[in-house]
Amino acid sequence: MRYDLFTQHTIRAEVRFGGTGLHSGAHVHVRLRPAPPDHGVVFYRVDVPGTPAVPARYDHVVDTSLATVIGKDGVSVSTVEHFMAAVRVAGLDNLRVEIDGVEMPVLDGSAKPFLEILQNAGVKAQRASKQCLRVQRAFMVSEGDAYIKVFPSDVLRICYTIDFPHPLVGRQALTWSFDPGSFARDVASARTFGFLRDVESLQSRGLALGGSLENAVVFDDLNVLNPDGLRYRDECVRHKVLDFVGDLGLCPFPVFGSFEAYKAGHALHNRLLRALCERPGYVRFMPAAAASARRLMPLRPNLYWKPPVVPA
Numbered sequence: 249m250r251y252d253l254f255t256q257h258t259i260r261a262e263v264r265f266g267g268t269g270l271h272s273g274a275h276v277h278v279r280l281r282p283a284p285p286d287h288g289v290v291f292y293r294v295d296v297p298g299t300p301a302v303p304a305r306y307d308h309v310v311d312t313s314l315a316t317v318i319g320k321d322g323v324s325v326s327t328v329e330h331f332m333a334a335v336r337v338a339g340l341d342n343l344r345v346e347i348d349g350v351e352m353p354v355l356d357g358s359a360k361p362f363l364e365i366l367q368n369a370g371v372k373a374q375r376a377s378k379q380c381l382r383v384q385r386a387f388m389v390s391e392g393d394a395y396i397k398v399f400p401s402d403v404l405r406i407c408y409t410i411d412f413p414h415p416l417v418g419r420q421a422l423t424w425s426f427d428p429g430s431f432a433r434d435v436a437s438a439r440t441f442g443f444l445r446d447v448e449s450l451q452s453r454g455l456a457l458g459g460s461l462e463n464a465v466v467f468d469d470l471n472v473l474n475p476d477g478l479r480y481r482d483e484c485v486r487h488k489v490l491d492f493v494g495d496l497g498l499c500p501f502p503v504f505g506s507f508e509a510y511k512a513g514h515a516l517h518n519r520l521l522r523a524l525c526e527r528p529g530y531v532r533f534m535p536a537a538a539a540s541a542r543r544l545m546p547l548r549p550n551l552y553w554k555p556p557v558v559p560a
């Protein structure tokens with residue numbers, strides 16, 4: 249998939265797909281259609297009278313407890329993060345996403361099928377320049393022992409660490425820099441994961457109804473239950489990077505910055521985005537072409553220095 253970072257893009261041709269929602273268990277149909285410059289990525293609930301629009305933006309996130317849910321005027325679309333990761337990595341800025349249900353299909357639990365669908369649709373450059381958002385000052389957001397530190401950088405760079413008390417997971421860390429090829433190879437296929445004891449309690453509360461070994465990695469106390477095992481030894485942290493790329497995709501513009509996340513999740517990702525997009529001085533909006541032409545000071549991390557905490 250080839251595109252430049254300086255102009256806006258949409259898909260070349262309409263494409264349709266369908267599948268089951270991870271939490272709702274409902275089968276939905278999705279139609280992706282090209283959209284004009286500056287339209288943004290917008291979901292349209294075609295099953296609701298008037299086909300209400302729900303923009304895929306951080307400031308329309310209404311729930312982050314199990315997945316990222318966007319909503320507007322009481323109409324919502326759930327579990328958009330894996331799809332949004334594929335949309336942003338494919339370089340798309342403008343897209344109509346028509347859906348006839350409350351939740352995006354989970355497909356195989358990763359972003360790979362979404363990337364393939366977008367590749368089939370093709371990417372088309374539009375006659376409009378692209379803005380980007382560049383981190384100007386270091387800061388952090390935190391919740392308990394979880395945090396995300398942010399530093400200025402010339403590229404999007406993510407260093408993610410997780411720590412789960414499980415013999416097959418434990419502490420895993422991955423550093424990934426924005427590159428569509430490496431996303432497709434190293435991140436896109438990593439599936440969502442859960443623990444059997446949590447799945448049972450979620451299903452008793454009417455959640456994770458569409459979850460199965462076909463669309464999620466499930467661990468019992470010692471092992472992985474999926475017959476084919478893991479796709480990567482560290483599939484869990486790779487999936488967290490995927491989730492983070494998808495949640496960052498709810499920023500209307502590509503983000504240039506270096507992020508260090510520890511035990512974070514959708515809620516903290518969203519708090520970070522609100523801090524990024526709404527605090528003048530921490531970031532600068534600029535044309536993508538200018539941002540790319542300008543070199544900032546190389547990042548020199550200081551392990552003993554704590555960036556200022558942005559209050560919740």
Ligand SMILES: [Zn+2]
Binds near residue numbers: 329440487491
């Ligand atoms: Zn996920």
